Amino acid sequence: MSDISAALAEALRLIGGMDAQLAQIVLLSVRVSLVAVTIAALVALPLGACLAIARFPGRQALVAILNALMGLPPVVVGLLIYLLLSRAGPLGEFGLLFTPTAMILAQAVLVTPIIAALSRQVIEDAWIEYEEQLRSLNAGTVAAARTLLWDARFALMTVVLAGFGRAAAEVGAVMIVGGNIDGVTRVMTTTIALETSKGDLPLALGLGMVLVAIIIGVNLLANVVKLTAQKRHG
């Protein structure tokens, strides 16, 4: 119990006395995960919507695979991206390994199936409700997808936030492709892993609490945006 209260005190101390180094780590974490989720959403939302509306052979199998990919192990994704970006790998030319860009790529790959699979379900439910109406307007798959994506935007926001949570909390992939380089690719989760290695458990747990506080902050902000928008659009 004393360990946990020590961690709480450590967390408050860290937030209260936020130094430049911690601020940099926090900012990098948020930046990497936000960009990764944005990229994932740009790919996954249209994909999820099309999969919800279009009918083609093999669709059920594709849906099942997409759902399964929500459980992609981060370490495996990290290793895959590492081998791709490594100098000896196919994309080695670009020298992206051990940069924030590599971490963004890894998180985007990890989060895309989550957003795609969940949005597929959300849109499919909406499609069942509006199918006749949209068909009577002679809307094609793409037009219908756009209409439903807009219509379900608030539910989809929760989906995207789930993706953000996964990205920000992930450690296995960013450790491998980022290398946890001090001042360059060190983020909250890899710092926590490092401090755990050093046996400084209160500091590690304190950093963990700061991370949770950040994720809560992002979610609260998103909620405010949602409520404001809902009020305006009725």
Place this chain on the structure above:
Amino acid sequence: MSGYKILFKNIYLVLFLLWASQPQAQNKFIIVASTTSTEQSGLFKHLLPVYEKKSGVQVRVVALGTGQALDMARRGDADVVFVHDKEAEEKFIADGFSVRRFEVMVNDFVLVGPKADAAKLGGGQDIIAAYKKIAEAKAPFASRGDKSGTHAAEMRLWKAAGIDPQTGKGTWYRETGSSMGPTLNTASAMNAYAFTDRGTWLSFRNRGDLVIVVEGDQRLFNQYGVMLVNPAKHAHIKRELGQAFIDWVLAPEGQKTIAAYKIGNDQLFFPNAR
């Protein structure tokens, strides 16, 4: 808007975001593959700022076990390796991945164990005798089991003691398959003996009942080497910047900076470049 147009718009956006995520001012840097013992003991935090200020070149350290660090360099993902497993380093050179190995500094390993001393080692300096007693008493022993330099040193000593610890696997000999810190966390939780470098031990906070039980044996001496990855193997290796860093570490200024690093009153690394 057609589906294709939307698709292309999104692809452009994705590419733009990736581009925008790149650091704007690409300053000069090298990547050094090194070991957790140098990173987690705090040596690099002490050493590198001195060099970076002087040279204007950023040194980016990726800290792994020695085996992993050498693998990373083999793939061309590091400019310089800074590790501590002479046999593996010589193999690295024999395979043509580096032209020359420079000795930089030494530190030493220690055997830590529970205060209660289940194997009745009773202190002392003889690491081989201690290993024999641990195996005899079947006292719990936490090993890294991760092909790191420390793990290689531990295995050499078991061999010298004429013991195959694999026979104790699942009973008293536990391989954690992780780096030094997590292995010490495991040892601390189960009151096991563990073989560690002194630097990681001194900066380790979660000791529980563990104390140093054997130290000072000549066989616990641990040599660090530094090598430039061979540009003939990987054309993009930063030869000048990497060699400049190596030269500085070996020069009096670098050597003095290494010697000046202390935790409390203990000096961790003893420079011995020739």
